Amino acid sequence: MLSILIPIYNYNAFPLVHELHKQCVECNIDFEIICIDDASTLCTDANTVIDTLLHCKLIVLKKNIGRSQIRNQLAFKAQYQWFLFLDCDTFPKKDTFIKNYFQKITIGNHKVFSGGLAYAKNKPENNQLLRWVYGKSREEIPLKIRKKNPYQTALVSNVAIHKTIFETINFNENIKTYGYEDYFFVQELEMNHILVIPIENPVLHLNLETSVVFLQKTKTALETLFQISKKNNIAINTPLIKTYKKLESLRITALFSFLFRKNKTKLERQLLSKKPNLFMFDLYKIGYFCFLNHQ
Numbered sequence: 001m002l003s004i005l006i007p008i009y010n011y012n013a014f015p016l017v018h019e020l021h022k023q024c025v026e027c028n029i030d031f032e033i034i035c036i037d038d039a040s041t042l043c044t045d046a047n048t049v050i051d052t053l054l055h056c057k058l059i060v061l062k063k064n065i066g067r068s069q070i071r072n073q074l075a076f077k078a079q080y081q082w083f084l085f086l087d088c089d090t091f092p093k094k095d096t097f098i099k100n101y102f103q104k105i106t107i108g109n110h111k112v113f114s115g116g117l118a119y120a121k122n123k124p125e126n127n128q129l130l131r132w133v134y135g136k137s138r139e140e141i142p143l144k145i146r147k148k149n150p151y152q153t154a155l156v157s158n159v160a161i162h163k164t165i166f167e168t169i170n171f172n173e174n175i176k177t178y179g180y181e182d183y184f185f186v187q188e189l190e191m192n193h194i195l196v197i198p199i200e201n202p203v204l205h206l207n208l209e210t211s212v213v214f215l216q217k218t219k220t221a222l223e224t225l226f227q228i229s230k231k232n233n234i235a236i237n238t239p240l241i242k243t244y245k246k247l248e249s250l251r252i253t254a255l256f257s258f259l260f261r262k263n264k265t266k267l268e269r270q271l272l273s274k275k276p277n278l279f280m281f282d283l284y285k286i287g288y289f290c291f292l293n294h295q
Contacts, residue, residue, distance in 0.1 A: 001030040002102070003078035005085050007070045008035050010042040011207060013088040014049050020086075021053050023098035031055055034077055035088070039064040068171035068181040071156070075166045083166070087157040089207030093118055100201040101160050111162035112194060114154040115201035116146065130211035130276040137278055139205070146198035151190045156182040158203045165194060175228065179221025183238060184228075211272045219288060226292040243286055244293075257294040260287030 004020055006013055017033055024031040033056040037047060040060075050058040065073070075083055082105050094100070097115075104113050119135045139155065146153040169188045175181045189196060209217065222240075229236055247253045260267075267284045270277060 001080050002032075002082045002084060002098075002105075003080040004031065004033040005071070005074035005078060005083055006033065006035045006088050007067065007074065008037040008040060008047060008088045009064075010040045011088045012043040012046040014046055016086070016088065016091055017050050017053065017056060019092060020098065021056060023092070023095065024055075027098050027102055029098075029102060030080065032057070032079060034074055035059070036070050036074055037061060038066070038070050066173075066176050066181075067178065068175050069173045071171045071181075072173065075163075075170070078163070081163050083161045083163060085156050085159050085161065086203065087205075089205065090117075090157055090203035091206055093202045093204050097201060097203070100199070104197075104199055104201075105160060105162075110195055110197045111165055112154075112189060112196045113160040113201075114146070114150065114196050114198045115158040115160070115203065116141070116143065116198065117155055117157060118202040118204050120204065124208050126274050127210045127212070127272075128208040129274060130271055130281070131208045131214040133276050134214070134278065134281065135205055135208075140202075143198055143200045150196040150198050151186050153198065154186045154189075154196045156185060157205070158201075159196075165189075168192065169194075174231075175224060177220060177224045177227075178217060179224040180228065180238070187237065211276065215268065215271060215284075218285065222285060222289050223292065226289065240285060240289060244289055247286070247290065253290045254294055256287055256290040260284075260291050263287075 002024070006017070013035055017035065020033055035047070035050055035058045037044070037058065037060040039062060047058060050056050071085065084101060101113065101115070117135070117139045119132060119140050123129065124132050141153050169185070169192060171181050172184050175184065186196065225238065225240070229241065244253065247256060267280055270280050271284060
């Protein structure tokens with residue numbers, strides 16, 4: 001019936017696994033929970049307890065293989081017909097989370113369901129505000145809007161996929177560094193005319209990085225996108241690439257690169273403040289991408 005697949009990196013995933021295990025038992029379904037630890041240096045002892053739960057397995061890698069390859073390995077090791085991919089730093093918002101998915105996958109002919117992502121209502125510490133503001137605005141999207149834009153709003157941090165999908169579509173293992181592996185997977189679904197069905201079954205994103213870490217991860221993701229954009233074998237249609245192409249057609253990418261270098265410190269100061277502005281964040285991203293293209 002259901003293989004729950006969780007990649008782990010430097011996070012205690014046992015509370016998540018324990019809750020999922022409890023819900024699966026209550027639903028009386030055939031299930032397995034497979035976790036692969038991608039050579040973590042933190043929380044390793046806490047996660048060993050996962051192996052003590054029935055139908056749960058923890059695999060620990062000695063070498064980090066990245067976010068694409070680890071998800072493909074999880075899918076390869078799964079035995080059931082449905083895969084439920086979850087990020088290790090999420091947690092079901094409701095105790096009917098597994099039941100809700102079970103009801104969807106046992107009726108109808110659809111093969112991909114996107115459950116959605118949610119964030120805590122209360123503001124976190126000041127040094128975590130950028131990640132929270134971004135998540136609340138750009139990732140916690142109402143079902144009504146997700147239904148209108150199913151591919152643009154799908155997140156692999158909470159998605160149920162039928163096993164047959166992986167016979168033709170995998171996560172792109174050419175993407176070795178952080179960022180955009182989920183985008184290209186969903187893009188492959190769209191290009192192959194595989195419907196993504198948004199449903200109201202969110203998980204809470206619990207692990208808020210500091211604003212400094214989130215900003216650095218954003219830059220790493222943009223560097224990944226830059227490297228991918230230089231290859232001709234991957235079609236790219238992200239909103240940022242669309243914006244870059246518009247600027248390129250106007251021949252002002254060099255100007256944006258210059259303005260980014262001149263205002264980088266001011267932008268970062270604003271984004272790391274108590275009131276981070278997402279418009280400034282978007283300017284930072286396109287500015288940095290232009291900078292990468294004009295080094």
